[in-house]
Amino acid sequence: MKIRVVSSRNEIQELNPGEKVIHLAFRPSNKDIFTLVQRCPDVEVIQLPGSYRRTVSKSIEMFLEMQGIRLIEGDVWGHRKDINEYYTVSPTIKEKINALRDEGKSDSQIIEKLSRETKINEDMLIYILENE
Known part of the structure; x- marks a missing residue:
């Protein structure tokens, strides 16, 4: 993105x-x-x-x-x-989202984890999740 x-x-x-x-x-x-x-x-x-x-x-x-x-x-x-x-938001973010979804993580758990690991804020992560 x-x-x-x-x-x-x-x-x-x-x-x-x-x-x-x-x-x-x-x-x-x-x-x-x-x-x-x-x-x-x-x-x-x-x-x-x-x-x-x-x-x-x-x-x-x-x-x-x-x-x-x-x-x-x-x-x-x-x-x-x-x-x-x-x-450019790294394509690895989408890969991590997909991997976490495959593990059965909820969107809120994914956002919490990725906001800690990346420098992307929660609102942008929500947008990425919704438009994935």
């Missing part, structure tokens, strides 16, 4: 309209969120660092909920935007 990393509001207009998972590495305004949703109508997840997530207005949260877009907290650890505009 690829996460498109956007490091400034100027990049929003350059996004591929088919993007589904986007990480905003800047503190977005309400206008930035509206512009993003207009530019990328297929977006399913917007991820923000924790400190930025806490500053998002209730009206934007409600707007995204009505659009069926998840707003989650998280980081893209070790990503270098100058090298690649996408952060």
Whole structure:
């Protein structure tokens, strides 16, 4: 799975309209969120660092909920935007999920285990589990 990393509001207009998972590495305004949703109508997840997530207005949260877009907290650890505009979630994560499911583990047990072992937060793991 690829996460498109956007490091400034100027990049929003350059996004591929088919993007589904986007990480905003800047503190977005309400206008930035509206512009993003207009530019990328297929977006399913917007991820923000924790400190930025806490500053998002209730009206934007409600707007995204009505659009069926998840707003989650998280980081893209070790990503270098100058090298690649996408952060790739390792395919081994899906392999681990499948192995744990084969062992009979519940989704909550899988999320708990993988969130400890990886640097992927629980909300993103839930999204990956649901879209596996």
